[in-house]
Amino acid sequence: MxxxxxxxxxxxxxxxxxxxxxxxxxxxxxxxxxxxxxxxxxxxxxxxxxxxxxxxxxxxxxxxxxxxxxxxxxxxxVNSFDETTYAAQRTLRRSLEVWLEKARRAGLDDESIEALFVDTFLFAPKEVVR
Amino acid sequence: MTSALLAVDLGKRYGRKWALSGCTLDIPTGHVVGLVGPNGAGKTTLLHLAVGLLSPSSGSLMVLDEAPASSAEQLGRIGFVAQDTPVFENLSIATHLQMGAALNPKWDEQLAQQRILELGLDPNQRAGRLSGGQRAQLALTLAIAKRPSLLLLDEPVASLDPLARREFLATLMEVVAEHEVSVILSSHLVADLERVCDYVVVLASARVQVNGEIENLLSTHHRLVGSRRNLDNLPESAHVIEVSHTDRQTTAIVSSADPILDPSWSVEEMTLEDLVLAYMGQAEEQRRVLLRSNGGAK
Amino acid sequence: MTWFAWRQFRSQALVVFGLLVAVAVVFLITGPHFASLFHDLKTCRAKGDCESITSSLTSGQDTYFPFAQAFSLLLPALLGLFWGAPLVARELESGTYRLAWTQGVTRKRWISTKLAVVGAASMLAGGLMSWMLTWWASPIDTVNADRFSSLVFDTSYIAPIGYAAFAFALGVTAGVLWRRTLPAMATTLAFYVAVRVPFFHFIRPHLLTPVRQIRSLKNVGNIGFERTPNGLSFIAGDTNLPNSLNFSSSVVGDHGGEVTRQWLRDHCRSMLQQVPPNPGKGVKVTTGIRPEAFTECVDKITAAFHQVLLYQPANRFWTFQWIETAIFLVLAVLLGGLSYWWVRRRIA
CATH class of the missing domain: 1.10.10.10 (Winged helix-like DNA-binding domain superfamily/Winged helix DNA-binding domain)
Structure with missing residues (x-):
């Protein structure tokens, strides 16, 4: 719960x-x-x-x-968002973790990491080519 | 629909000083009402009038459509937790519950026992040896086991530490969720009330400054920020609560039923705390003006 | 509400009734001894020699009696102080009135129940102490034969019930008006004494018109003369009628007037001449006076004067007990009514 x-x-x-x-x-x-x-x-x-x-x-x-x-x-x-993405979420989370570790090793602090992620998220192209 | 509290020009005077005056309120049932104001604003006076510990010097007051303390039944329908949560120091918790059972027709013994159990209190402990938070919880238990239709609480959390404060309010909200009970609680701190109340009454300088459902109040009050100017071009329904100027900028807090459409203002949303402080500031300003004019007359 | 009124009062009640139990124990241990001495006294009167029995009765009386009497005398005041004064004052002082008066019981019922429960307990305590003392001290009282004139009246029979009710109501009223326990207790004590002492001295003797009795001075013992700065003056001792309340005796001439110095100079010249001019302090007036001269003077006085006694006779004892009890009960009811009204109307 x-x-x-x-x-x-x-x-x-x-x-x-x-x-x-x-x-x-x-x-x-x-x-x-x-x-x-x-x-x-x-x-x-x-x-x-x-x-x-x-x-x-x-x-x-x-x-x-x-x-x-x-x-x-x-x-x-009674309803949810697309449940088929749950499986993909696991691998995505893992690759994010790998990315995070790289970022830390490169000397980025938490705030820089967050800023970088948000910035990339906001300015990356929104459409996904399937 | 009945009113939890209906006051018409209610006033209470001690000697020559009015502790509360010109108080006109109609609070519907089914709300959790925050009674906010600085110390000495008349909060306790209003609550004591509502439970019949005081009688009005002027005006009239009905609580749940009856005069306060007019009968045992009326008293039984009101739960009251007084400031600093008085209990009988020499009597045990169990005796307090026995008192509640003996004196209140609708007493819910199971609810009372259950609450004491949940709080982890020893029924044989003397009330005088409880911590502040425990005593407040005991006082609340006594009030809610009456199964009241209206709960009145006078600064219930003022003397409690943050944890006890949270637990007390959580218990109170559980009661509201479970039983059909209206609540009026006073506090001099808005922060205590922000999460739990959906209706607010601001008292300052012995008068009601503003009252209403919080959601409505917040949607009709705005902070306007713009270049320095006079406040002439506001909608007709607008009232200026507070205004301040710097060299270049004017900031104003206004209440307005109509939206502020003038694009030269940037309109910001307000929090409950902003709103309450604005009204308290207004009352304080009026008091100073009054003092100055009285001083000038002498 | 009755249960809660009693529950709040319980520990205070236990202290007082505990004390009463202790008193009862002492009385039960010592009482039968007095009773048997008294029994012996009655039988010995037929034979004649009663002195040893009387003296052991009085010595026992000296040991316990003053304490028992003092306790019975003080008890109503204690009830006023410790039961009456805090009854409302402590609730107001500690703020618990805000809890008590917002339960599902009207203030009217709250105060009337409290007054009734603790008021009844006060009367019970006062009455119990009085009843025990009356029983225990009855041999002593019979020997002393002064139940009307001494503190026996104030500490025994039914009057203490009235005093207890009065002191309690006085305490409650003081507490209601002061709203604080300590000043209320002080006020209670002051007013209680201020009512009881003058009542004892000035009001009780006049509750009914006293009986006036004229007696020949022949029957009066203890006659003599007293030296004053202005010369000699005649004195006649009080006549103690058993169990009655004397409050004045005077020597009055057949045609009115007292035994003045002028009268003595006119009628007792021979005796006055024998009085040494300045015998010094502590020397009896009669020193140096020939008995014949003294007797002659006394005879002349006895012939021309008599003693007038004003007193309440012994058979009025119970009437006075009832009157005084009723007066204090009425005062208690008035004070109780005042506190009732004040709590309902003025504390708001």
């Missing part, structure tokens, strides 16, 4: 943080179809936020068709 955490200084509202964290968990395969999201009570008992904030995030996820609430039971994942 997914566990939420809140970053108070991110400038992103708590409800958006929850939405983002669910989506990223779906993308990375940590949440799969059929999985249950924590109940509102469980979430607020962990991170001390207004229950309406959680409800709002869950409603948005429901609206996007990713989860569905079953009254009296809970909220479940």
């Amino acid at each position: 997914i566990e939420f955490r809140l970053n108070g200084n991110s400038g992103v509202s708590p409800y958006q943080q929850i939405v983002q964290q669910v989506k990223s968990a779906l993308r990375l395969g940590r949440l799969r179809i059929g999985d249950q999201l924590p109940t509102v009570k469980e979430v607020v008992g962990k991170i001390a936020i207004n229950p309406n904030t959680v409800l709002k995030a869950y409603r948005e996820l429901e609206h996007e068709g990713l989860v569905a609430a079953r009254p009296g039971i809970g909220t479940f994942v």
Whole structure:
């Protein structure tokens, strides 16, 4: 089950943080179809936020068709992003790790690595030729 | 729909000093309300009026559609956690629960026992020997085991360390999620309330400065930054809360139901803290002006 | 609410009732001894020689009696201080009133239950102590025969119930008005003494019109003369009627007036002439006076004057107990009403 955490200084509202964290968990395969999201009570008992904030995030996820609430039971994942990418993710992650090690060996510090990655990500061509 | 708290021109005076005046509020049920203001702004006075520990000097007040403390049933529908969470030092936790059971018609013994168990407290321990956080949790347990429709909490986390603060608020939010209960809690720190409240009342200088659902307030308040100028060309619905000028730049915080379309302003979103501070600043400015004019009259 | 009122009060109650149990133990150990001495005293009166029994009764009385009496005298004040004064004041002082008054019980019921529970306990404690002392000291009281005029009235029978209720209500009222325990305790003690002492001296003797009795001075013992800076003056001792409350005796002439110095100069010249001019301190007035001259003067006085006694007779004892108990109970109810009203209306 997914566990939420809140970053108070991110400038992103708590409800958006929850939405983002669910989506990223779906993308990375940590949440799969059929999985249950924590109940509102469980979430607020962990991170001390207004229950309406959680409800709002869950409603948005429901609206996007990713989860569905079953009254009296809970909220479940009913849809996800392309699950076929999970297999590719493993090898991609490994090659990223190799790349990271190279970068460190070349003397880049963490901030430089992050900047380099983000910059490349933003300015590389978006279209992929299949 | 019933009001959790309905005040009309409510005021409380001690001698010649008004601790609260001209307070008009209509807070609907179903919210977690943050009552924010500096120390001495009248937060405790308002909450004590709401539970009937004080009676108004002027105006009227209804809590859940009844006069505060008008009957045992009315008292039973309100859970109150007073500032510094008073408990009977010489009595054990178990005795406190027995008290709750004896004095409250809707007492939920199972809920109370469960909470004490979860908190890992020894029921035979004397309340006077609990830590601040434990005492606050005991006071909260007593308040919620009444199964109230409205919970009032006066600076519940002010004296707690960050961990105890988080645990207390988490418990409170669990209660809100599980039971249909409206909450009004006061604090002099916005940071305590930001995550848990969806409605805010800003008190300063014994008066309500602003109140409403936080989401609405944030969508109707804007920080405007632009080249130095007068604030003449704003929409009609706009109110200037705060304005400051430098040589070249003007910064203003305005409330406006209409969007600010003037492209020469850059419009920034505000956080709850910005908003509260702006209103407190406004109240403080008015107080100083008043003091100066009174001083001039003498 | 009754249960909780008792629960909050329990430890304070245990201290006082524990003390009462200790007193009861002492009384139970020593009581039968006094009772048997008293029994012996009654039988010995037929024979005549009672001195040894009387003296062992009085010596036993000297050992325990003052303490027992003092405790019974102080107990109501202690109840006012330690039960009454903190009753509301401590809740206000420690802030727990914010917890107590926001439970599902109206303030009206909270204060009336507290007043009833602890008030009843106060009366019970005062009454219990009084009842034990009355039982234990009855042989002594019978021998002393002064239950109306001494502290026996204040420490035995039913009056202590009234005092206890009054002291308790006084303490509660002081606590409600001060909102702090310590000054409330001090005020309670001061007011309690300020009411009880003048009541004892000035009010009790006048609760009913005293009986006036005129007696011949022949029946009065302890007659003599006292040297004053202005010469001699006549004195006649009080006549103690058993178990009655005397509060004035005076020597009055057949045609009114007292035994003045002028009267003595006119009628007792021969005796006055024998009085040494300045015998020095500590020398009895009668020194140097011939008995015949003294007797002659006394006879003349006895012929022309008599003693007028004002007193409350022994058979009014119970009437006075009831009246005084009722007065203090009424005061207690008034004070209790004041605190009730103040808690409901003024602490807001």
